Amino acid sequence: MAQAGEIAFAFLDWCVVIQSDDPNYLGFFSRLYSRVIIDAPGPEKTIIFQIWTRRHSPFEVPVFVAGDEVHQLWGPAPPADAIRIRVLDHLQQHLTNHFxxxxxxxxxxxMGVLLVGDAFYGKSTLTLELTQRGYGFLTDDMVAINRTDGRVYPSPRSPNIRPSSADHLDLTLPDEPGKIYSNHIFDIEELFPGQMGAAVPIGAVCILSDIETMPQAPGVSSSRLVHFWVENPSPGFLGDLRRLEGTTNLVTRYREDHVYITLSAGDKDSAADRIRALCARHDIRLLGVSTDMGHFPSFSNPSTLTPIPTSQAAIYMLQRLRGDREALLQTMSGGKPTQLFAELAGLIGDAACYTLSVGPLGQMADLIDAIPLPPRDA
Structure with missing residues (x-):
């Protein structure tokens, strides 16, 4: 049997143990959670993940093991980030003490300032821009709001940034960083010593929005975005697309070899089916369609900050809830979705809530600088 090693790290109120016969995975997780590595699991809640890559593993094939679940791996050494996603997906099912x-x-x-938005809306870049301005860093990707004390807790995971964003911020990244896809992983203290933040109450919530694709305020509409790529769309196709039933806010972006199109839809799956049928009718080559991926804003429009009710912010945040919604409901006596909304709105409390339309980075940061925050409770 191959010799296995292990690392352990703290993830909010859980202890996570990674065991593997491949040192590359252990090194990846050690860097990803470098700030919270612990010597050995303690008496607290512990979950163990195993990554066996050799055919002479206990299961005779490469596998990923989470608790009592065993999943065969594709090939002997899947990318480390694919394993990271599996670990996080399983772990989030157990994190019921936090939103x-x-x-x-x-x-x-x-006081904490939350920057809520979809992928590619510039959350990581804006977070690091504010950190450069002297803010405490908490997280660039996943906010953990404790359901008991209402505080936002620092993410256990090290931040990661696209090379283009690092250039935009004029950041020099550490040598030989780990990577999540093409993003560089780094310890926030390496770039901003002393600026790792501590748990804080929520002072403000900023919902990032793009007026091109969703002119109505986030949280008001149940519409979601549908994205697709086509080759050489004809004027007739685009005209029919603008009139497509159940869709609004068509935005097209022309690339060198394709056109990237985004629109809003009440029923995104039905809209995707109608888009496929429309492409076939016009003999337009459909390169891809997605109802899940993020939208790429242009960041060229002036940024604006608009106050919104707490209820609107809570609705939008629940739409971007990670983890196991059913597991959260099981912790409540009634187990109704409206209870989740009421609890989250209560945790937001008197925090100022806004929509922040995405625009030039400096403008966005200036607007956040000007937000008056309530005094911290003694």
Whole structure:
């Protein structure tokens, strides 16, 4: 049997153990969670993940093991980031003491500022820009709001950034960093010593929006975005697309070899089916369609900050809830979705809530600088 090693790290109120016969995976997770590595699992709640890559593993084939679940791996050595996603997906099912929201977060004057938005809306870049301005860094990707004390807790995971964003921020990344896809992983203290934030109450919530694709305020509409790529769309095709039933806010971006199109739809799956049929009718080559991936804003429009009710912010945040919604509901006596909304809205409390339309980075940061935050509770 191959010799296995292991590392352990703290993830909020859980201890996570990674065991593997491949040192590359252990090194990847050691860098990803370098700030919270612990010597050995303690008496607290522990979950163990195993990554066996050799055919002479205990299961005779490469496998990923999470608790009592065993999943065969594709090939002997899948990318480390694919394993990271599996670990996080399983772990989130157990994190019922926190609301996990797809968002970035920083702190100022002892209060947290949440930056909630979809992928590619610039959360990581904006978070690091604010950190450069002296804010405390909490997370660039997943906000953990404790359901007992209402505080936002620092992410256990090290941040990661696209090379283009690092250039835009004029950041010099550490040598030989680990990577999530093409993004560089780094310890925030390496770039901003002393600026790792601590748990703080929520002072403000900023919902990032793009007025091109969703002119209505986020959280008001149930519409979601549908993205697709086509070759050489004809004027007739684009005209029919604008009139497609159940869709609005068509935005086209022309690339060298294709056109990237985004629109809003009440029923995104039905809209995707109608798009496929429309492409076939016009003999337009459909390169891809997605109802899940993020939209690429242009960041060219002026950024604006608009106050919104707490209820609107809570609805939008619940739409970007990570983890196991059913597991959260099982912790409540009634187990109704409206209870999740009421609890999250209560945790947001008196925090100022806004929509922040994405635009030039400096403008966005200036607007956040000007947000008055409530005094921190003694």
């Amino acid at each position: 996990l929201i797809h968002a970035g977060a920083v702190s100022r004057a002892g």
